[in-house]
Amino acid sequence: MSSNRAVAYKSPGVVEVIDTDYPTFELKDGPGVNPANVGRKVPHGAIVKTIATNICGSDQHMVRGRTTAPKDLVLGHEITGEVVEVGPGVEFIKVGDIVSVPFNIACGRCRNCKEGKTGICLNVNPDRPGSAYGYVDMGGWVGGQAQFVLVPYADWNLLKFPDRDQALEKIMDLTMLSDIFPTGFHGAVTAGVKVGSTVYIAGAGPVGLAAATGAMLLGAAAVIVGDMNAERLAQARSFGAETIDLTKGDPGEQIEQILGVPEVDCAVDAVGFEARGHGSDSGHEAPATVLNSLMDITAAGGALGIPGLYVTGDPGGIDEAAKKGSLSISLGTGWAKSLSFTTGQCPVMKYNRGLMMAILHDKVQIAKNVNATAIPLEDAPRGYAEFDAGAAQKFVLNPNGYLDAD
Structure with a gap:
């Protein structure tokens, strides 16, 4: 497998779906990647085939030109998917697992992570505490509005859903757990x-x-x-x-x-x-x-x-x-x-398992409450435009066809 499609920021008000590299277990140079992170090895990572990846209001700030995001930055930090590869340092996450990816990237090893402050991990962003996929000044970890994405520190970061069929049945709710x-x-x-x-x-x-x-x-x-x-x-x-x-x-x-x-x-x-x-x-x-x-x-x-x-x-x-x-x-x-x-990033791992259980046991219908709407990855520019215009919807991108059977 060598191909990948992803949503990239082009200029204020403009996003495009582009061909991009299939992820590897190394952080490579590219738009927004901190030079100190280039070449960083990720043996503890997993490659996730995206099931659902959502357009977020935080993405809109970048797309409106209200940040210093560089051209061609691959967007997306709300990721749910299926593990298709694991690095040699991954012990517990397995190929085939259906997982939620917290938007915070955290190492699980630093003082802040050990105190549950995963939104301000000290080891994943050379510029400042805290990191996220596909976001300006967050270390340059490639975004997940794509067919495939690399998740570092997979055993720590990934929330595995307990039953595949149940997860896919409730995927529109469960995809909201990433952020x-x-x-x-x-x-x-x-x-x-x-x-x-x-x-x-x-x-x-x-x-x-x-x-x-x-x-x-x-x-x-x-x-x-x-x-x-x-x-x-x-x-x-x-x-x-x-x-x-x-x-x-x-x-x-x-x-x-x-x-x-x-x-x-x-x-x-x-x-x-x-x-x-x-x-x-x-x-x-x-x-x-x-x-x-x-x-x-x-x-x-x-x-x-x-x-x-x-x-x-x-x-x-x-x-x-x-x-x-x-x-x-x-x-x-x-x-x-x-x-x-x-203030600050939500430490997603503090809450995501409990909220997952509330979803799986039918205590909440978050997808209904936010009016989640699935659209093809190629329709991302339309989704961004309609969301920016005030649509009362949460757009969920469907890069690999998992949602077509719903």
Whole structure:
């Protein structure tokens, strides 16, 4: 086997499906690969034939030209597949296993990994802690919106599904375990959601909908989702969330209409650095809007979960500070209210097995909640365009025909 097809970033607003190299057990030079990683041997790796690989909102930031991603970077960090080769250092993962690939690449050996902080592994990215497939400044590990992908440290990283037939039957749910379901759930957990909580989630994209799903699993009494997209708000209501339309103004007053008070116990930012203003300012980018509004509406002593992406390099930032990730956050509000907040990559391995069990035992239907929609790999440019235009769908790419029989 020597051929491979993959989705590559070409220029702002443009992706293409290209012919690319079939993976080997060595990290080779290419777009975005850190020079210190070139030639790195991966005897502990596995080559995965992709069953499903999803378009993520984080990918959209790159495709819009809002990061320093280089041309021809192969995209994709949400990967589910079948193991077709293993390196000589792999002991437990076997050819034929159906697996979920956490989007965090982690070595399992460093201090952070041993403490469960797999989103900030110290050994996989020479530039900074933390890595991911197909993402700018993340070490250059090749992306998984492809027919085949290399997964390093396979015994550590891969989550094997216990039964092949059951996994394939529920694959549209299980493919969400690579990123958005754990990420949304992490947002709810770090916001302190528990039985009886009232929760506000900013953003009704797939991560926001996953956060709402997670809050419900955790026993929240009321889950309120805010957005400006009517179709995405309707999707949130389809599984029991309350919604507010942010084109009509700041969330506090609308929350009061639902709860009787203008505040919630817990809040989640599922928007990130391309946030827009509320109400009359909804047409203008205002990257600190969500963070500041969440501090306003979260009760004193509460917490904010912030799975929404913030970056240190944004060529399209509204001013010089925003281009470096420096935002005008009302830290004084947070301090006065004794609020806490958690940022950064979700440590997927902390949650993925438990959420897998919830899926396999029919406790949650995450694919339905995020409106998962399978499309061929060759249709990826259309999927990116429709998602960027606000489609209330989670696009799942089908590179090898596994989903055709569903």
